[in-house]
Amino acid sequence: GAVVSQHPSWVICKSGTSVKIECRSLDFQATTMFWYRQFPKQSLMLMATSNEGSKATYEQGVEKDKFLINHASLTLSTLTVTSAHPEDSSFYICSASGHLYNEQFFGPGTRLTVL
Amino acid sequence: AQTVTQSQPEMSVQEAETVTLSCTYDTSESNYYLFWYKQPPSRQMILVIRQEAYKQQNATENRFSVNFQKAAKSFSLKISDSQLGDTAMYFCAFMREGSQGNLIFGKGTKLSVKP
Numbered sequence: 051g052a053v054v055s056q057h058p059s060w061v062i063c064k065s066g067t068s069v070k071i072e073c074r075s076l077d078f079q080a081t082t083m084f085w086y087r088q089f090p091k092q093s094l095m096l097m098a099t100s101n102e103g104s105k106a107t108y109e110q111g112v113e114k115d116k117f118l119i120n121h122a123s124l125t126l127s128t129l130t131v132t133s134a135h136p137e138d139s140s141f142y143i144c145s146a147s148g149h150l151y152n153e154q155f156f157g158p159g160t161r162l163t164v165l
Numbered sequence: 166a167q168t169v170t171q172s173q174p175e176m177s178v179q180e181a182e183t184v185t186l187s188c189t190y191d192t193s194e195s196n197y198y199l200f201w202y203k204q205p206p207s208r209q210m211i212l213v214i215r216q217e218a219y220k221q222q223n224a225t226e227n228r229f230s231v232n233f234q235k236a237a238k239s240f241s242l243k244i245s246d247s248q249l250g251d252t253a254m255y256f257c258a259f260m261r262e263g264s265q266g267n268l269i270f271g272k273g274t275k276l277s278v279k280p
Binding site for chain 2: 081084091092094101141152158159
């Protein structure tokens with residue numbers, strides 16, 4: 051199957067700083083990329099959907115000024131958590147779908163800890 | 166709006182036995198896809214099996230098979246000859262055709278395989 055990578059796999063930062071997480075599709079062109087947040091023992095919560103070259107579409111309740119998403123190419127999307135606070139600590143997962151739009155391929159996730 | 170319900174928060178099974186995880190969904194769409202994803206302790210989302218709604222034949226992947234009942238909007242996963250490595254969270258997910266690959270997840274079932 052298609053491969054999606056995420057970097058970093060874990061990150062610890064101080065409160066008030068910004069953190070960027072990269073999501074790359076390694077062997078296919080990702081027409082659409084998705085960003086999820088997952089709390090312990092819970093399901094994935096969709097944060098936003100992004101199409102290459104377009105502004106991301108954010109789910110209700112997700113602050114777009116806090117969670118900046120850029121999808122500049124067909125193989126790369128980034129999520130920047132700005133002015134991070136301890137409550138932003140979570141597991142962030144990206145996924146990507148190709149032009150067939152009939153499956154999502156998931157990255158391994160990034161664990162963010164804000165001190 | 167589509168919803169996915171997994172009514173079993175936790176289940177356990179003895180090694181080598183068979184277990185069935187339940188999933189129901191609600192939609193007015195006629196063309197869609199259904200998925201079962203596995204999330205082991207590593208938290209990497211792994212596709213277990215997928216089913217196209219237009220196909221009457223139940224999907225099978227080695228020890229994993231589904232019972233797809235379109236009229237009843239039911240999509241259960243059967244795991245045969247359970248192995249210790251099957252211990253994981255299992256998520257049922259729905260994707261409407263034409264939705265750019267947007268997945269709607271159930272809350273998950275935690276499966277423990279006991280030796």
